Amino acid sequence: MSKTLLVTGGAGFIGSNYCRYVLQHHPDYRIVVLDALTYAGNLSTIADIQSSPETASRLRFYPGKIQDETVVNGIIEAERVDYIVNFAAESHNDRSILEPGSFIQTDVYGVFVLLDAVRKRGVARMLQVSTDEVYGTINEGQFTEQSPLEPNTPYSASKTGGEMQVRAQHITYGTPALVTRCGNNYGPYQYPEKLIPFFVTRLMDNRKVPLYGEGNQVRDWIYVMDHCSGIDHVLHHGVLGEAYNIGSQGERTNIEVTELLLNCLGKPASLIKRIPDPRGGAHDRRYSVNADKLTTLGWQPKHTFEEMLEETVRWYVDHQDWWREIVRKPDYQDFVHRFYGKSLGEDL
């Protein structure tokens, strides 16, 4: 049945891939993207689907912030929105250490504005895209949806705050919303400040990559399209008020990922520069989620890490126009200097 989906943050990494997923898998759906086009949002990220004759008529873009209730309510009414999937967020841990305030504005207050609009304007469902980082760190075993939420960084604390808004509004008002919690994503169109595209783009130019400490932090990697199919499954089949982990058993240490990247690109290990961990005590050692609740609901990931990492590296090699335009921007340069200037020194 035809539906209109509001994808907030749809000009970012996962949101844009989710738009591609929906356009392909739900031929009768229309998508409305609301995105503030912060440093992480770029129209070049959705240019292919905005210009393709097959998809252009099913996709509409609005610039704006999710905290702006006039904009949010106006779009919901004008476009007769059925579902909202919220990707809009300040999403980078390292930036949250430098400037935490904007994270609370978007990741907590922005979620409240969306939920309020869902309740008052009769939107059928809203899915809040959250992260496994809300659980904090785990040395052994896996987080289930029952695990306590113990966020350790300003980013993960703000995402937890957004989730708590979903929980409270569902319990208090019956607002039809639910949550997904996923591990680290990789794939096409990821802003090149995050580990995999940051390292790939630097290695391609024979520049050193900064590895925190021994690189033994463990992350639970998932290919972005598996995350998107998980979100879509929860949106359509999940129980309102519930949270669902999304994971694909992709645990790797940062040094393992770095070595695979060097290997894919044929680069020497001398390009690794070990640096002191700038996150200090806020650097979670291991994330790992148990996704049984979602697999019981009928979802399965389709991709393996090594295969899709290679394909992802190839994508960045083949799409240099996309990322070179971004890394030239003053905002990107400024962040890299502020965050890595001291530790990378002349290798910056």
Ligand SMILES: NC(=O)c1ccc[n+]([C@@H]2O[C@H](COP(=O)([O-])OP(=O)(O)OC[C@H]3O[C@@H](n4cnc5c(N)ncnc54)[C@H](O)[C@@H]3O)[C@@H](O)[C@H]2O)c1
């Ligand atoms: N990247 C990951 O590995 C990962 C893992 C789990 C969960 N998540 C969550 O998934 C979501 C998307 O992550 P991503 O990696 O695609 O992030 P991203 O930074 O690439 O994209 C975020 C998008 O949101 C937009 N945005 C930011 N503030 C906004 C605001 N106030 N109003 C409207 N738009 C705004 C940005 O312009 C950008 O297009 C986030 O909520 C993040 O917490 C990410």
